[in-house]
Amino acid sequence: MRxxxxxTFTSMKQRADYYVYVYVDPRNLExxxxxxxxxxxxxxxxxxxxxxxxxxxxxxxHKEGLEPTIRVIAKELTERxxxxxxxxxxxxxxxxxxxxxxxxxxxxxxxxxxxxxxLPSFDFHNSIYYVNVGEGAHRSWEDCxxxxxxxxxxxxxxxxxxxxxxxxxxxxAYQRRHGFxxxxxxxxx
Numbered sequence: 001m002r003x004x005x006x007x008t009f010t011s012m013k014q015r016a017d018y019y020v021y022v023y024v025d026p027r028n029l030e031x032x033x034x035x036x037x038x039x040x041x042x043x044x045x046x047x048x049x050x051x052x053x054x055x056x057x058x059x060x061x062h063k064e065g066l067e068p069t070i071r072v073i074a075k076e077l078t079e080r081x082x083x084x085x086x087x088x089x090x091x092x093x094x095x096x097x098x099x100x101x102x103x104x105x106x107x108x109x110x111x112x113x114x115x116x117x118x119l120p121s122f123d124f125h126n127s128i129y130y131v132n133v134g135e136g137a138h139r140s141w142e143d144c145x146x147x148x149x150x151x152x153x154x155x156x157x158x159x160x161x162x163x164x165x166x167x168x169x170x171x172x173a174y175q176r177r178h179g180f181x182x183x184x185x186x187x188x189x
Contacts, residue, residue, distance in 0.1 A: 018082035020089065023054075024069040025061060032057055032098050034073075034089045036082035042070050054098035126168040133173045133181065141173065141181055148187075165189065 021042040023033040033054050035042065046068070048055050061068050074085050090099050091110075110119065131150055133141050139151045150162060150171060165171065169186045 016076050016078050018077045018079050019075040020073045020077070020082050020085045022071050022073055022089070023058075024071065025057065026066045026069055027061065027064065030096065031093060032096065034086050034093075034097065034099060036077075036079075036086040042072070052098065057098055126166065126170065128170040128172065129165065131162075131171050131173055133175055135175060141175060141178075144173065145182060148184075150184075163189075 015038075018036055018038045019042070020034065020036050022031050023035075023045065024031050033045070035045070037044075045054060045058060048058070058068055073089070074082070077085065090097060133139070133144055133150065135141060144150055150165075150173070151159075165186045167186050167188055171184050171186060173181045173184070175181055
């Protein structure tokens with residue numbers, strides 16, 4: 001016999017009432033702080049009594065009889081969307097800002113001042129490689145697995161092929177009599 005239970009459900013939809021805002025110095029039109037919030041959050045910094053580069057800048061603006069310009073950049077966002085937008089703006093203009101942190105998702109962004117560098121985790125398209133891991137006197141699959149390495153040997157012709165691997169590449173280890181043994185990601189060369 002099937003039983004029916006009464007239940008009250010709440011919507012799983014995230015609130016979309018967050019926004020991202022910027023503080024602009026009216027003396028030089030320089031953007032100096034990005035934030036995210038909802039309701040009256042954007043004005044909360046005007047009376048902040050703490051000690052930070054941001055509050056010192058606001059005090060300096062007030063001392064000259066002016067008010068910082070506050071503008072909403074993006075609206076009707078979920079909190080996660082707002083955090084991502086805020087982090088992107090901080091990342092782009094970070095050196096000129098008074099924000100204390102790089103933002104919630106900053107670990108997913110390219111390190112600042114690295115546009116002139118090829119970074120394996122950002123600029124290379126990784127590949128998947130099939131690697132035949134032989135078993136013999138000079139190497140064993142058990143050693144490869146336990147110590148986290150791949151080896152090809154008994155001649156440059158075989159070991160040279162591993163030189164193509166880049167950090168982030170996926171390797172599928174195979175042995176002729178046993179089939180696929182494992183999958184790994186290249187950490188370094």
